[in-house]
Amino acid sequence: MPWRRVEKTRAAAEGKTSKPPAPRTVAIIGGGVAGLACARRLRSLGVKATVFDTGKREPGGRASSRLWCGQVVDHASQFVTCLDPELSEVLASSGAARRFGTDGRFGRLSTEGFSAIDDQLERWVGIQGMAGIVKALAQGLEVHQDVWVPPSNGLQAAGGSWNVVVPRDQSYNFDAAVIAHNGKCAERLTSSTPAKEVHALLRTNFAATLPRNPAPGSGRFTLNQIYSLIFEVPKGVMPESFDAAFVENEATLRWLSSNTGKLQQKAEHEVWTALSSPAFGKQHKAPQEFLEGTAKEAEVVDLMLAAVEKAVALPAGTLGGATGAVRHTKLQLWGAALPISRWASSDAVDFVWSAAHRIGIAGDWLSSVPERASTIEAAWISGVRLADHIAGHSSDDAGLQLGESGGVFVPVNADFGSSGSEAVAWVDPESPKGKGKGRKGKWKGRSNSRGRG
């Protein structure tokens, strides 16, 4: 029997035959773009949303910036691509974003050097970096900042509602809960709750590529790892012909941009961001919290600076090493960087909702549109659509169905996270229906063919 039907039967057995009222209070665990978008929309629909986020000073997650060497620096997300007119309107009216990539200074670095990308896609950057956009999204919301909901017992089912228990034993009760983060934390947070089907979707694998021929039932949500190196360099050392580029001529790197140029900052020196390829991130994997001051940090910085020199055709040693021009560096490993598989649900929604348990998931990996997956836009849409569902259709499951006629994980071919594989996989092996039933042929047509431009 499919899980969905099991849930409904259980609800009937518990005497819940009439539709319960829509949730009036919702806990959102995770203050990235998905969580904030969900909270904003819920608020506009008259539902009280409370966001819990680990960020020390501000929300944003992977869409955040830091102030470094006197400049705003985007150390993960670089720009927002907009296919959705509503997001476009939100950004335009936020006062925090401006259009990006239309002046010929954004493009790609290939063996022929820099060439501008002119693909007519709508892109935006934050005037004060990504953090500025997130700040605008979070305005007026109830966000409990610097709060980690502990994965061991931070989320507890409480007879039809949810308790969020945070350090210092503070407990909050809500009609419904939203998991708006991913990785091991989300997996553990839901592992001891009764919402088993929600937990099944949150089980995470870490890899730079997906298996080429996955065993039936081997599908899982998969995240890659990416190093972000920021470095300060005097003006005139790096090329002046571009501000931002995908790197195609150097395997270590995927992205290179000047925060000074991209964000139009007036400064004596330039601050650049280099993002590694997922393969490099995996090869040099290290405990991300304990990187500072280690030999691994020094090794990765040297390798990435050498790769930057090659990518922009500077003589070796111009940037790095004892005589190089780079004055300061900061290295960060994004250990849960980009989803390289997305959840393609059978009902083609961009979120997950369990009506029986009143818990949902929002995030960049829940995307019904291939070219949007693993992006800020995907996260935003996921949050907004989950909020609409909670307010209007909370008695219906959505995006949840596993098994023979259910959803599947399919590869993402995004710019920072391409797996380059056509593999198509089922949901995890422990789902009752997933076990031993490959459906490779049927779902092949739903895998991605286009990248994120």
Ligand SMILES: Cc1cc2nc3c(=O)[nH]c(=O)nc-3n(C[C@H](O)[C@H](O)[C@H](O)COP(=O)(O)OP(=O)(O)OC[C@H]3O[C@@H](n4cnc5c(N)ncnc54)[C@H](O)[C@@H]3O)c2cc1C
């Ligand atoms: C290096 C890099 C570059 C990228 N570049 C781009 C780009 O240029 N353009 C683009 O569109 N996308 C880009 N992305 C992807 C983009 O950043 C993500 O798709 C998007 O930010 C995901 O948002 P989210 O809300 O789903 O998740 P997240 O941003 O991961 O938000 C989850 C939040 O939950 C918090 N959290 C986790 N566990 C708990 C807990 N137990 N309790 C409380 N809070 C918790 C986290 O701290 C975080 O703030 C990039 C990503 C990376 C890593």
